[in-house]
Amino acid sequence: MLVxxxxxxxxxTKVIILQDNEILSWRIITAAEEGELQAxxxxxxxxxDTRFSPKDLGYIVATGAGRKSVSFAHKQRAPASCLARGAxxxxxxxxxxxxxxAETCTVVSVNERGGADDSIxxxxxxxxxxxxxEAMAKLMQMPLEExxxxxxxxxxxxxxxxxxxxxxxxxxxxxxxxxxxxxxxDIIAGIHASMATRIGGLVKRIGVKEDVALSGGxxxxxxxxRALEGNLGLKLTIPSEPQLLAALGAACIAQEESAKKS
Amino acid sequence: MKVDITDTxxxxxxVQVMQGLAERRRAQRGPKAGSMYYDLIADCFRRVQxxxxxxxxxxxxxxxxxxxFLFAMDIVPFYLEGMxxxxxxxxxxxxxxxxxxxxxxxxxxxSGHRLVDAQAIRGWLPRPDAFVWSNQVCDLTTKTGDxxxxxxxxxxxxxxxxxxxxxxxxxxxxxxxxxxxxxxxxLTGRKMDWDRxxxxxxxxxxxTEVFREICELRKAVPSPMRxxxxxxxxxxxxxxxxxxxxxxxxxxxxxxxxxxxxKGEGIVPQERYRLLTFFFYPAYLWKxxxxxxxxxxxxxxxxxxxxxxCEGEVDPTKPLESLARKAFALYDTGPLEPFVDKVIREARxxxxxxxxxxxHIGCRQTCATIRILKxxxxxxxxxxxxxxxCDLADPTYSSGEQVKDRLEEFFELLDERK
Numbered sequence: 001m002l003v004x005x006x007x008x009x010x011x012x013t014k015v016i017i018l019q020d021n022e023i024l025s026w027r028i029i030t031a032a033e034e035g036e037l038q039a040x041x042x043x044x045x046x047x048x049d050t051r052f053s054p055k056d057l058g059y060i061v062a063t064g065a066g067r068k069s070v071s072f073a074h075k076q077r078a079p080a081s082c083l084a085r086g087a088x089x090x091x092x093x094x095x096x097x098x099x100x101x102a103e104t105c106t107v108v109s110v111n112e113r114g115g116a117d118d119s120i121x122x123x124x125x126x127x128x129x130x131x132x133x134e135a136m137a138k139l140m141q142m143p144l145e146e147x148x149x150x151x152x153x154x155x156x157x158x159x160x161x162x163x164x165x166x167x168x169x170x171x172x173x174x175x176x177x178x179x180x181x182x183x184x185x186d187i188i189a190g191i192h193a194s195m196a197t198r199i200g201g202l203v204k205r206i207g208v209k210e211d212v213a214l215s216g217g218x219x220x221x222x223x224x225x226r227a228l229e230g231n232l233g234l235k236l237t238i239p240s241e242p243q244l245l246a247a248l249g250a251a252c253i254a255q256e257e258s259a260k261k262s
Numbered sequence: 263m264k265v266d267i268t269d270t271x272x273x274x275x276x277v278q279v280m281q282g283l284a285e286r287r288r289a290q291r292g293p294k295a296g297s298m299y300y301d302l303i304a305d306c307f308r309r310v311q312x313x314x315x316x317x318x319x320x321x322x323x324x325x326x327x328x329x330x331f332l333f334a335m336d337i338v339p340f341y342l343e344g345m346x347x348x349x350x351x352x353x354x355x356x357x358x359x360x361x362x363x364x365x366x367x368x369x370x371x372x373s374g375h376r377l378v379d380a381q382a383i384r385g386w387l388p389r390p391d392a393f394v395w396s397n398q399v400c401d402l403t404t405k406t407g408d409x410x411x412x413x414x415x416x417x418x419x420x421x422x423x424x425x426x427x428x429x430x431x432x433x434x435x436x437x438x439x440x441x442x443x444x445x446x447x448x449l450t451g452r453k454m455d456w457d458r459x460x461x462x463x464x465x466x467x468x469x470t471e472v473f474r475e476i477c478e479l480r481k482a483v484p485s486p487m488r489x490x491x492x493x494x495x496x497x498x499x500x501x502x503x504x505x506x507x508x509x510x511x512x513x514x515x516x517x518x519x520x521x522x523x524x525k526g527e528g529i530v531p532q533e534r535y536r537l538l539t540f541f542f543y544p545a546y547l548w549k550x551x552x553x554x555x556x557x558x559x560x561x562x563x564x565x566x567x568x569x570x571x572c573e574g575e576v577d578p579t580k581p582l583e584s585l586a587r588k589a590f591a592l593y594d595t596g597p598l599e600p601f602v603d604k605v606i607r608e609a610r611x612x613x614x615x616x617x618x619x620x621x622h623i624g625c626r627q628t629c630a631t632i633r634i635l636k637x638x639x640x641x642x643x644x645x646x647x648x649x650x651x652c653d654l655a656d657p658t659y660s661s662g663e664q665v666k667d668r669l670e671e672f673f674e675l676l677d678e679r680k
Binding site: 077078079080081113115116117118119120205207 | 633637640646647649667670671674675678679
């Protein structure tokens with residue numbers, strides 16, 4: 001059966017189309033429409049790469065912050081369950097998933113069946129998420145990709161102790177304006193280290209069980225990856241398309257549910 | 263700072279609201295215990311209102327101070343943390359928390375205590391004749407008592423319970439209880455009526471017994487008890503331990519639960535999740551307890567922090583030893599290991615499938631035990647624990663919707679494990 005997994009994130013919508021456990025196509029879209037309209041658009045875009053049409057989809061599972069707005073989904077599942085399932089599909093040895101998105105950071109403890117045993121997220125603060133990095137990139141006046149690589153060239157790590165995104169900005173400004181100014185690469189390394197400390201703390205609250213996967217848009221940031229690996233003292237497993245992990249998990253669940261139905 | 267004027271009119275509205283809730287419950291023709299709870303609270307506030315005009319002493323006390331002594335000496339108790347929280351909810355939490363901030367109390371401090379301090383500073387509390395406070399739940403309580411004594415310029419007594427439940431510790435605490443009695447005798451100019459105290463302790467014995475019966479009945483599958491009942495029972499206990507009304511209230515709940523258990527009926531048509539919960543539910547989310555059972559079929563079968571009330575044998579002829587035994591049955595301040603053993607035992611006895619830890623941001627000591635309990639539950643009882651960062655009384659910390667989302671995710675996790 002043809003199934004789809006939809007991840008309705010705060011900035012982007014991701015979709016994966018699956019048939020008989022094979023990924024037929026996927027899309028990541030940022031659209032002006034919201035909620036259900038964006039979900040429909042994502043599916044229409046993705047299905048264009050296949051020989052099917054949206055009405056051929058037999059089962060759709062929606063996840064992500066906006067999942068409740070997708071009325072046409074057959075099931076809505078929490079991000080933790082979908083992240084666990086997606087990680088298990090790609091990397092059966094993974095036991096911890098760290099998903100760092102635009103506004104949310106979720107850590108999931110995964111069992112050998114691909115189920116979520118435990119999860120934790122940032123509930124009151126965005127300082128360990130994509131919007132924090134975007135704010136910092138704006139402050140440093142450089143694109144995110146360039147900022148990511150810059151921290152690898154740092155000679156030391158500037159201390160940015162504040163956990164709050166707004167106060168961290170003030171610390172960065174102080175570094176820029178002090179005499180002599182802190183080197184830019186060191187500041188950027190400090191930004192990544194501060195994020196890694198925050199997220200590392202969240203992971204440790206649940207307990208680190210290897211292998212550990214990193215997903216979400218921020219998993220494309222090499223500077224942050226290195227900082228988090230340093231904080232946790234291990235090598236991270238990163239999917240080739242890290243933003244799609246939850247959508248993949250949702251699609252896997254859709255496949256399971258459709259098999260139960262038939 | 264001193265409080266010179268006190269405004270007891272704040273109590274009028276509380277009595278009105280509680281009476282209104284009791285009447286609404288009666289009109290719904292639900293179980294008797296539902297309306298009894300609000301009647302009890304209304305009566306407690308009414309007694310505080312009329313204490314002075316009736317020529318009775320009023321003693322404000324913190325959690326776990328034995329109200330048995332107060333009832334035996336015809337002193338009206340004012341249970342600070344519980345009653346201040348109710349008053350703040352009736353009059354507006356925002357105003358109370360603002361008053362706490364203005365009084366220099368940081369928002370990281372336990373909100374239960376902030377509400378007491380705020381209302382004291384504003385003069386909204388009735389002026390008591392004395393304060394009695396204790397360390398049986400936390401060290402912050404010791405400072406609250408110190409503060410209130412200075413603020414109101416009233417005599418006070420600090421009841422000190424040692425850490426370990428051993429022979430020297432118990433003897434020490436019994437001496438503390440004797441000192442408390444002397445303090446109350448000096449305050450009132452009356453001697454303790456020991457026969458009256460035995461009668462009061464008989465009520466405590468009886469309420470402990472009924473509490474134990476209820477805990478036993480809750481082991482039934484499906485669960486025969488409403489999620490909200492335990493927190494109502496605990497608040498009633500803290501207000502009225504030793505009073506006959508508490509026995510009557512507990513018996514009404516016991517009868518309701520027993521009837522359902524004997525018929526094999528659950529409190530919900532389809533029970534889906536059996537849960538342990540830790541610590542107190544956030545006061546602003548009590549309605550969520552009903553939503554959990556009615557919308558999700560999630561029933562709370564045991565609360566290990568709260569069930570120590572049914573522990574400790576009570577011998578009315580030996581009141582001080584009995585009260586000492588009950589005090590040492592409480593796990594809040596004391597070694598952790600016996601509590602972990604109890605948690606595992608209850609997880610098995612009550613056939614729990616999951617646990618929820620209400621992690622109150624202001625309660626550092628309780629939050630420090632989360633990981634130990636969580637790991638123990640998973641390793642020894644095979645059940646996962648959801649930790650919900652929240653606050654005891656401050657609704658700005660986490661919204662009901664956020665908490666509901668977390669619960670839904672947890673229920674999904676439990677479904678996958680079945």
